[in-house]
Amino acid sequence: MSQLHNRSSESHKPELIINAGSIDEVRRYLAAGVDAVTVGDLTYAERLPGSMSASDIAQAVQIAHADGRSVYVVVNKIIDNRLLDGLPGYLRSLEQAGVDAVIFGDPSVLMAVKDHQIDLKLHWSAEMTTTNYMTANYWASKGASRTLLARELNLEEIAAFKRHADHEVQVQVHGITNIYHSKRKLVKHYLNHQGRELEPIHQEDGKILYLIEVERPEERYPIIENENGTHIMSSEDYCYLECLDELMEHAIDSFYIEGLLKSVEYNETVIRSYRQAIDAYVSDPASYECQDEWLDAIHELQDPGRELTFGFLFKEQVY
């Protein structure tokens, strides 16, 4: 521990990231204070706040780079044969756009980068299966420079992950998480079973489909259906703001805010709170205290149907 505190705090300033679904969102989130945004195209990504074309992504890179910020592109699709033909070309266009990294889970992305000698930084994310540093170091040895941790890890596991990882570690600190992903179109099937059709009632209209399990009437699990299948999301929003200093003590490299299913105003507020916390800690770790007003600002805009929680940070899981 003492070793951590002796290092210069500046070198430990963690990055703050959010996902954005449009150029407008990119601009607004950068203005609110993130160091990087993630964007993507739904053809190659599982779920996004909005799908952006390669030219949109190139524009986002220009905007971010002009201000010394970064753009990462989500290419986390579970890829099938049909997508392989277009993959190298897509990755080449991202390389040419100058994106700062590509987030991948499927090994075919590694093969494309290697076979076609595409110069891209790679961040490894296999979502809920990124659970130990040894596996992360394996993917680092294949070319990944960062690992995005599973959201079902506790603080001890996160700290050990960073201690043993030979590359950067990113932790989701706020927002919803994906807890189930199927190729099947479950909402469509269910409505067909009832003899009904699915109307276009997705989040474009600000409407959210959600499930309630019969024995958990207070827990609402959003369900997103897109061309990649069905995604069931957590009933809670993670909020690690009060533990951010602990995560910074453990020298976590990057903090991710999941902006999915939230308004831009909400996300801007979350960014501002975390921004202030990071800046305050970095400028003077010894006298850092989490300020109520940072949390209050988020609570004010928080959906009353969704609880803010510490996720798995202090949980023990059994099996």
Add this chain to the structure above:
Amino acid sequence: MTITMSREEMLGLRRKLATPELLAPAGNLEKLKFAIRYGADAVYIGGQQYGLRSNADNFSFDQMREGVAYARQHGAKVFVATNIYAHHEDLPGLRDYLSELDRVGIDAIIVADPAIIETAKLAAPNVELHLSTQQSTLNWQAVRFWKEEGVSRVVLAREVSMQEIHEIKEHVDIEIEVFIHGAMCSSYSGRCVLSNHFTDRDSNRGGCCQSCRWKYDLFVSEEEAMTESHSAQLFTEQDNSFTMGSKDLCMIEHVPAMIRSGVDSFKIEGRMKSIHYVATVVNAYRQAIDSYMKDPFSYVLKQQWLEEIGKAANRPLNTGFFFEEPDHEDHIYIPEEKPQDYDFAGLVMEFDETTGIAVIEQRNHFRPGQEVEFFGPEGTHFKQVVGPITDEEDQPLDAARHPLQRIRMHVDQPVKRFDMMRMRKRMS
């Protein structure tokens, strides 16, 4: 055994067909023996650690040694499932565990996590690596990656189509295994943490509590808030609940197409299933595979195989993603209803051809007057009514009441040692 296909049958392709491996689950030593007796070329088991069925019996190293010895005698292989996604606390001990598997003589481990793959390369050099379906591998470039990493077989994702299997086999020379029968995750395998979020049980370390089969109600919010006052329900009181639970996979009607796809290993799901289930399902596929390989041109799907599969089925069946994407008919919305349910009543231990008397080891209560059915790996298949039964000292019995009790009874047709006797479950 190989067969050269005719031009007609292969639509212009001419190639050798290889007999696929039939790979069966074995939840314990007894199931292992039955799976092999009834026709499995290989079985997969779980050890005390690192597998995905923490509730199953699972094998100690001693039991594994006995299982491997039995399998060797019968020309079969034994694989061990070590397909968790490890957390840090699972890493100490991993090396010792894997090297013990090597010493036991296990043929392969089924593995998803590269931490375990890398450890096994060092600790268990004689054990083959089979990439688990938990990696959800769908494309041939990913298969090529794993081949280069030293994996000798890839168990494909349950979302692959027949066409995609063909493409993968065309592009990469590696053994391919697919599930052909049994229960399925409706999610991409490994990409589900419902159990973690509902019950703090880690689904990717064997704690899955099958939340996908629970009942849910579907709502839509009116605004970006999910409170009750702002939501509409997308069901009426008469509607069945929403669920993610899928029907079970069954490819018994498509064995020729599966063989022609070039799949090297046909896998049956179900380490938690009964001996009766494993024996019945393995027996049906064994007969279908052998019948096709013996003479593909005169192959006919036998009604008997379908009926046999039906006797072991736990849920309605379908063909998964092999031919087309599943739709609303491939999920189980209505309360599950079993058309027939059978018990393993007894096991044939001896048979005297001259008297027609068999010695049966009791596995479930039965009595004279009940209809039973005999079946076995060498063609035994008939029904009869149980006549008078006696114990081994020829004392008459009114019922076979005690587990493993040996009784004597007349059988209507010849039976063989290890043929099974089943009967319909009594309605409770």
